[in-house]
Amino acid sequence: MELEEICEALGLEKEEFVEFARLFLDVAFKDLASMEDALAKGDMRSLAEGAHSIKGAASTLDMEEIFILARSLELKAKRGGDEGIYEELQALREELIRLQNAIGEDDCGKRLRSELPKRELSGEKRDEKRSCRGQ
Amino acid sequence: MREGKKLEHLEIARPFGDEPGEALGSDTSSRAPDSGGRDIEPHMELVKALLGSIDLETALVDPTLGVIWANSLHASRKGERSSALYLCELLECTPKGSGKDSPCSLCPLSRAIREALEEGTRLKRFEAPWPPVGVPYKEMRFSIRPIPYEKNGKALITVSWQDITREKISELRLQEANRELEDANKQLASALEKANLLAFQAQAANIAKSAFLARMSHEIRTPLNAVIGYCELLMEGKVGEEERTHLKAIYTSAQALLSLIDDILDFSRIEAGEMRLDSVPFDPRALVKETCEMVRPRIHDKPIRLSFKVDHKVPKILVGDPGRTRQVLLNLLSNACKFTNQGHIKLRVMLKSAEEERARVIFRVSDSGIGIPPKRLEEIFEPFRQLDDSLRRAHGGTGLGLAICRQLAHLMDGKVWAKSKVGKGSTFFFEARYGIRSGEPEAFHDASHAHGPSRATADGVPSKDVERGLEILLVEDNHLNGRLASLMLERAGHRVIWAQDGWEALRVATERREQLDLILMDVEMPGMDGLEVTRRIRALGLNGIPIVAMTAHAMKEDRERCLSAGMNDYLSKPIRKDLLLEKVDRWSRKGGM
Numbered sequence: 001m002e003l004e005e006i007c008e009a010l011g012l013e014k015e016e017f018v019e020f021a022r023l024f025l026d027v028a029f030k031d032l033a034s035m036e037d038a039l040a041k042g043d044m045r046s047l048a049e050g051a052h053s054i055k056g057a058a059s060t061l062d063m064e065e066i067f068i069l070a071r072s073l074e075l076k077a078k079r080g081g082d083e084g085i086y087e088e089l090q091a092l093r094e095e096l097i098r099l100q101n102a103i104g105e106d107d108c109g110k111r112l113r114s115e116l117p118k119r120e121l122s123g124e125k126r127d128e129k130r131s132c133r134g135q
Numbered sequence: 136m137r138e139g140k141k142l143e144h145l146e147i148a149r150p151f152g153d154e155p156g157e158a159l160g161s162d163t164s165s166r167a168p169d170s171g172g173r174d175i176e177p178h179m180e181l182v183k184a185l186l187g188s189i190d191l192e193t194a195l196v197d198p199t200l201g202v203i204w205a206n207s208l209h210a211s212r213k214g215e216r217s218s219a220l221y222l223c224e225l226l227e228c229t230p231k232g233s234g235k236d237s238p239c240s241l242c243p244l245s246r247a248i249r250e251a252l253e254e255g256t257r258l259k260r261f262e263a264p265w266p267p268v269g270v271p272y273k274e275m276r277f278s279i280r281p282i283p284y285e286k287n288g289k290a291l292i293t294v295s296w297q298d299i300t301r302e303k304i305s306e307l308r309l310q311e312a313n314r315e316l317e318d319a320n321k322q323l324a325s326a327l328e329k330a331n332l333l334a335f336q337a338q339a340a341n342i343a344k345s346a347f348l349a350r351m352s353h354e355i356r357t358p359l360n361a362v363i364g365y366c367e368l369l370m371e372g373k374v375g376e377e378e379r380t381h382l383k384a385i386y387t388s389a390q391a392l393l394s395l396i397d398d399i400l401d402f403s404r405i406e407a408g409e410m411r412l413d414s415v416p417f418d419p420r421a422l423v424k425e426t427c428e429m430v431r432p433r434i435h436d437k438p439i440r441l442s443f444k445v446d447h448k449v450p451k452i453l454v455g456d457p458g459r460t461r462q463v464l465l466n467l468l469s470n471a472c473k474f475t476n477q478g479h480i481k482l483r484v485m486l487k488s489a490e491e492e493r494a495r496v497i498f499r500v501s502d503s504g505i506g507i508p509p510k511r512l513e514e515i516f517e518p519f520r521q522l523d524d525s526l527r528r529a530h531g532g533t534g535l536g537l538a539i540c541r542q543l544a545h546l547m548d549g550k551v552w553a554k555s556k557v558g559k560g561s562t563f564f565f566e567a568r569y570g571i572r573s574g575e576p577e578a579f580h581d582a583s584h585a586h587g588p589s590r591a592t593a594d595g596v597p598s599k600d601v602e603r604g605l606e607i608l609l610v611e612d613n614h615l616n617g618r619l620a621s622l623m624l625e626r627a628g629h630r631v632i633w634a635q636d637g638w639e640a641l642r643v644a645t646e647r648r649e650q651l652d653l654i655l656m657d658v659e660m661p662g663m664d665g666l667e668v669t670r671r672i673r674a675l676g677l678n679g680i681p682i683v684a685m686t687a688h689a690m691k692e693d694r695e696r697c698l699s700a701g702m703n704d705y706l707s708k709p710i711r712k713d714l715l716l717e718k719v720d721r722w723s724r725k726g727g728m
Binding site for chain 2: 011060
């Protein structure tokens with residue numbers, strides 16, 4: 001969705017949406033750290049819980065790339081295996097950092113932007129995005 | 136994690152069979168450099184300089200652990216030993232011979248060097264209890280690296296080592312502390328869960344008691360109403376004087392029983408914290424006038440003058456519960472009528488204090504009745520305590536009236552008390568806190584058993600609640616989703632109580648059962664999920680509150696699971712404002728089940 005569309009869908013002003021995006025990042029980075037810790041300990045249950053939390057919030061804010069990664073991590077963790085999880089955690093971290101930069105939340109200061117830059121997904125992920133919209 | 140990051144690109148070394156010792160890593164990215172016959176001797180000065188600059192204790196050895204050069208020797212001894220020196224001695228371990236089965240052949244250091252040379256690893260790290268012969272008393276970390284030189288035809292290896300005993304002890308202590316902390320956390324979580332369960336059970340027991348009382352009240356009222364009704368019918372017909380007297384006795388007793396049921400139910404509900412007061416604007420002058428008119432017939436033919444006065448400072452409109460206020464006044468006035476044979480009964484209303492939006496009002500009922508002994512002035516407010524048996528027989532009463540007055544006054548942030556002189560009369564005081572508001576009061580109506588703001592009527596007409604906003608319990612464990620949904624609902628004028636887990640939801644649902652209009656229940660929550668919470672809410676008999684599921688799964692079987700758990704409807708996630716408010720509005724009009 002465009003920024004205006006998601007703001008309207010949530011009943012938020014743009015500035016409020018950015019604040020919620022910051023809140024999302026605060027919580028998501030903490031969840032991500034827990035998930036990395038859980039992976040090191042082999043605790044797939046905690047990893048799945050962290051992924052579920054990120055997935056739910058990302059879905060609400062229409063952050064589809066993050067949603068897709070979080071959902072994949074949740075499914076893999078629930079299946080019990082850890083194949084590919086490390087790489088996906090890295091990818092998730094990159095997406096969160098990208099979002100952080102996009103909303104101007106960096107170490108040097110704060111800048112507000114009116115648009116979130118789009119990124120072209122690879123073909124596989126684009127199809128996955130289409131197939132699970134709204135979940 | 137620093138170690139982990141460094142080891143990312145390294146292959147983890149095989150553990151050494153049954154030997155103690157923790158492999159840290161080895162580099163097999165390429166084979167160890169072949170010495171190719173290069174003698175170290177021309178380069179010894181450089182080697183010494185390099186090894187001498189390393190902070191750790193380091194030695195250059197051959198495959199038999201014979202020391203070519205060691206930086207600790209260099210620092211502490213002049214020159215090189217003339218006799219052969221083995222690394223074991225520097226490491227404070229006594230060599231126990233050579234050969235395949237000797238203890239030294241099982242030494243982790245020897246084996247590591249052997250394997251490094253055989254496998255061609257560039258770098259091998261490991262930790263091991265030390266010494267390997269005898270009783271180990273410390274922990275050592277080793278790094279070994281074959282180098283592309285030889286001496287006297289023998290391959291050369293650099294070995295660095297470090298005593299990490301203290302580090303290991305700290306690590307073990309930390310692990311132990313973490314384990315203890317984890318155990319303590321588990322115990323705490325378990326205790327918390329037990330406490331929650333006990334609180335839940337206590338609440339469930341309380342509710343079960345109230346539900347029992349309510350059911351019993353209905354079961355008893357129905358036949359009593361029949362008795363009263365038939366008495367009235369018979370008394371309207373042709374009956375003899377004696378029969379009429381008997382009928383009146385039956386009628387009076389039935390009325391008294393009904394009154395008792397009402398009082399017991401009120402008392403029980405207030406005690407259980409289940410009574411909620413209305414908060415509506417009303418005219419205190421009109422209320423007082425109507426109450427006095429209701430009481431007047433109870434004076435019968437006694438020469439008593441009943442009057443009332445409301446001070447001019449009392450606000451024209453008060454905000455509070457007129458029904459319960461009337462209940463207290465009726466009780467005080469009825470008692471005055473009972474225990475006064477002649478003279479006066481006066482009701483006066485005074486303003487004690489007023490702030491911006493609040494006022495404290497005192498109602499004073501004074502009579503010229505028989506009076507109350509001073510030592511009984513507190514007792515009369517206790518349940519089932521009346522002056523004495525003869526008065527009870529003469530005047531009836533349940534013994535709960537003043538106890539209920541005290542409870543109601545307490546609910547209104549006030550109190551009741553009395554002063555009296557035997558043979559002269561009594562004065563009862565009732566103080567309560569009310570809101571102040573300008574504008575027209577709503578028409579007062581009989582609300583002697585008001586249950587708080589009513590939900591929408593069954594015919595779908597929006598209730599006052601929709602205009603005022605609903606009280607909604609939002610059950611959502613996700614922080615962002617909970618905040619966002621709360622914001623959406625509050626902006627639409629609703630009051631939101633946000634519970635972040637199943638236990639909190641159960642607690643709120645039981646405590647606010649009379650006030651809640653709707654529950655929005657996230658289905659996928661860790662621990663107790665939304666379906667289980669719903670089952671438990673319904674098991675408590677809370678069937679009047681609609682529950683709407685919020686779920687990301689909208690397949691048919693998911694919906695059916697929600698409905699079988701006792702939910703009324705579902706809302707798909709992700710949350711969207713229009714759909715959320717539309718669903719809330721739909722269930723506010725249905726008014727429950």
